[in-house]
Amino acid sequence: MNNELSSLITEQRAAGALICDENGLCIASQGTATSSAGGFASAIASKAGIISKLMGGDPNAATVVTMRNGDTNTRVRATINNSNRGSLNTTTAIFTHENL
Numbered sequence: 001m002n003n004e005l006s007s008l009i010t011e012q013r014a015a016g017a018l019i020c021d022e023n024g025l026c027i028a029s030q031g032t033a034t035s036s037a038g039g040f041a042s043a044i045a046s047k048a049g050i051i052s053k054l055m056g057g058d059p060n061a062a063t064v065v066t067m068r069n070g071d072t073n074t075r076v077r078a079t080i081n082n083s084n085r086g087s088l089n090t091t092t093a094i095f096t097h098e099n100l
Contacts, residue, residue: 001028022089041093
């Protein structure tokens with residue numbers, strides 16, 4: 001999992017990234033992303049998914065939210081696995097910094 005996060009950070013030119021489960025439990029984090037942000041990322045992704053479905057969005061599509069706070073952009077992507085085989089629903093948060 002750490003190799004995947006390292007690759008994601010490099011590809012996205014991010015300062016940090018984390019992956020958490022549907023309950024907000026951090027599975028892995030690197031860089032400026034702290035494990036304590038997992039709950040927030042999961043909650044934001046969950047609410048965005050509800051809004052997307054209410055607006056007629058594809059219920060199986062990943063939900064992506066981008067937030068900006070000062071010079072930090074946070075992109076939260078929720079991937080929902082609708083399988084009865086015990087698949088894990090996950091949220092990935094990518095933290096990038098911009099010079100303003």
